[in-house]
Amino acid sequence: MKPILIARQKECEQLADSLQSSRSEFVIICGRRRIGKTFLVDQFFNNEYDFTFVGAHKAKTVTQLRNFAKAIRQHSGKRPTPFLDWYDAFDALEEYLETLPKERKKTIFIDEMPWIDTSRSTFVEALENFWNGWANRRYDIVLIASGSATSWMADNLLENQGGLHNRITRRIYLEPFTLGEAEEYFKSQGFYWTRYDMLQCYMLTGGVPYYLSLLDPKLSVAQNIDVLCFSENGPLRKEFNELYPALFNHAENYIHIVTLLYQHKSGLTRKEIAQNTKINGKSLNTILENLEQCDFIDKMETFGRESNMVYRLVDFYTLFYFKFIAEKHKLDEQWWSHHLDDVGIRSWQGLCFELVCMKxxxxxxxxxxxxxxxxxxxxxxxxxxxxxxxxxxxxxxxxxxxxxxxxxxxxxxxxxxxxxxxxxxxxxxxxxxxxxxxxxxxxxxxxxxxxxxxxxxxxxxxxxxxxxxxxxxxxx
CATH class of the missing domain: 3.40.1350.10 (Trna Endonuclease; Chain: A, domain 1)
Structure with missing residues (x-):
């Protein structure tokens, strides 16, 4: 069944506004891994761009530049001269865009931007030069940048203190689906589940669109959980090992903190987190901010003490992983179906329902x-x-x-x-x-x-x- 865009009305309105504005627009699409950033942009623009490029994971600069040249050739029909660096690449992009009609906005979509910025590359500097020296002086460019590596997006674009400082015109942040939006997705994909079934699935997926897309309407909730989490090649069985490294630099510090918060279900203050992890100062602030921005943790005021915030682990998949996967590596492939009445599952459901309510x-x-x-x-x-x-x-x-x-x-x-x-x-x-x-x-x-x-x-x-x-x- 063909996927359709669920919810995201406000995000689409921002993209539409960027096309109608009287200035060039630098739009950032942020959000955790698997949240549907690329899907949103592709669906809104119907995969029709004046230029689009996707960074290659763990590819060297020479490979990224070769791929960029290939993308320019596909859009322009002309083979550019081989690029020595990213300045050459963006110069070629300018030359191509100059050939397009001036009376309309030109849309550029650069996806997985953090993967492009390899070690000792000139990508960020060349991007600054492209935007400040050319695109920002025009009225007809919409540059959309997306990437799952939250720390890179924050450091190099959102909080850039160099040439891109305050240059971002719009920031679109994608949140997980609410229960109502998840229900809309289920109905669009032919699921005939009760809301109780959907609620149980939400306790695993947390409304993350990619995780929802893995569910099979022909199977029961328990069967889906077995297939995704307990079968040998279940896509969510090893997701944890890829999730945090794909989002954050020095992912071990992030995992250290979410592990600590998992062990303290009622939450910890920033001071308590610092005491337990020995991570302090700006480093701890950055980690907590990034985890919160990606909806892995949440902070809540303590009644009567507004300045005393408590941080909790609220990512449903991470909670599920710690509880049922991390400590049970040699499970049978129907473990969930065989243990539906276990006290451990009931206590996990109780905790997750509290989190659902708070969200x-x-x-x-x-x-x-x-x-x-x-x-x-x-x-x-x-x-x-x-x-x-x-x-x-x-x-x-x-x-x-x-x-x-x-x-x-x-x-x-x-x-x-x-x-x-x-x-x-x-x-x-x-x-x-x-x-x-x-x-x-x-x-x-x-x-x-x-x-x-x-x-x-x-x-x-x-x-x-x-x-x-x-x-x-x-x-x-």
């Missing part, structure tokens, strides 16, 4: 009828007080409203309606009291439950002020 806090606000109200999202925890004998507590998501009401959110993944027991009701009341006491809160507190299929009937449910269900999370 869909806008949908939760909409379900609560407070979309237009000013709110803040935070987390809160406190250690046990051994002297007073009071237990510790944690609330993963708190929605604080401008009208002085606070939602303490409980997120529960289950296969049927969730029932609140007497013991659990007492735990919720004790935690509410503890929250008031420790934070010196003076605002109204309510419990909001986010569940897959809602709450069951029972006298202990009166403690719940408002409910949000799985279906609400699928609403855009």
């Amino acid at each position: 869909h806090h806008r949908q939760i606000k909409k379900a609560l009828g407070i979309s237009g109200m000013a709110t803040s999202i935070s987390t809160w925890s406190c250690p046990p007080d051994k002297e007073n004998g009071t237990p510790g507590a944690q609330i993963d998501m708190i929605i604080e409203r401008a009208d002085r009401m606070i939602h303490l959110c409980e997120m529960k993944f289950s296969q049927k309606a969730y029932n609140i027991t007497a013991d659990y009701e007492k735990k919720l009341r004790d935690r509410m009291w503890l929250f008031d006491t420790r934070t010196k809160n003076k605002k109204s507190l309510v419990h909001t439950f986010v569940t897959t299929f809602g709450l069951g009937e029972g006298k202990h449910h009166s403690i719940v002020h408002s409910e949000v269900t799985m279906d609400d999370l699928f609403n855009s």
Whole structure:
């Protein structure tokens, strides 16, 4: 079935605006590996460019230049003189573009740009010269640059302190699909799955389009997970080994931090990360920023302490890899199907559902009828007080409203309606009291439950002020 462009309406609007503007445009397409950067550009432009070039992975400069010359020949119909360096290459590109009609925008798409910039090449300097000396002085050029190596894109383009400083006219950042967008994709590809099935797949794929494209509509969710993650040649079985090195320089530092955060599910502060990894200063700031930009980690305010941010690992594939693949190298190819009722899988589903809910806090606000109200999202925890004998507590998501009401959110993944027991009701009341006491809160507190299929009937449910269900999370 032919793939179609799902969602990405805002991104397409930015590309359309770049074609209609009265200036030359330098557009950067950013996002993690497998997110669909190339697919977006190819679909929007229908693969019709005045010039396009894709960098070759781990190819030497001489090979990159030869490929660039071939691309110019394919577009212009003329064989250029062999290039000695990237200055020659961009000079040839200018000469070709000068032959095209002046009354329209000329579109240039350079994909996998970080791969082009090989050791001791002059690519970045020549690109600066091409843009500043020629393209930026015109009104009719749209240069689109894309690449998965986030650290390279940031250092050399977005935060360039040289000739490309403040030259980027538009930055388009692609996020993973929401649940609603993932559902749109599933329907477009002939999946007849329930939302519960889609939610379980989202817990593995995280809405990354390429991962979704690997799913087979003829198989069940469990069978798909077995094929992708536990078969000998499953495409997601070894994805982790390629994922971080493809995105970041010195990937071992990035993996060190995500491994640490995996071991601390409730999150760590920047200070705690520095103490545990011995990575400090600008290096740590860069790593955390890059991981956050690629949606591998997220940071959330601590309630009452806005300056004390907590970082969490939120990449669903990485969480799955650490939990089920990294430590289980010699599994049978139907391991997932054979262990569906394991406690480990149920605890993983519970954790992932919490992350799904936090990523869909806008949908939760909409379900609560407070979309237009000013709110803040935070987390809160406190250690046990051994002297007073009071237990510790944690609330993963708190929605604080401008009208002085606070939602303490409980997120529960289950296969049927969730029932609140007497013991659990007492735990919720004790935690509410503890929250008031420790934070010196003076605002109204309510419990909001986010569940897959809602709450069951029972006298202990009166403690719940408002409910949000799985279906609400699928609403855009």
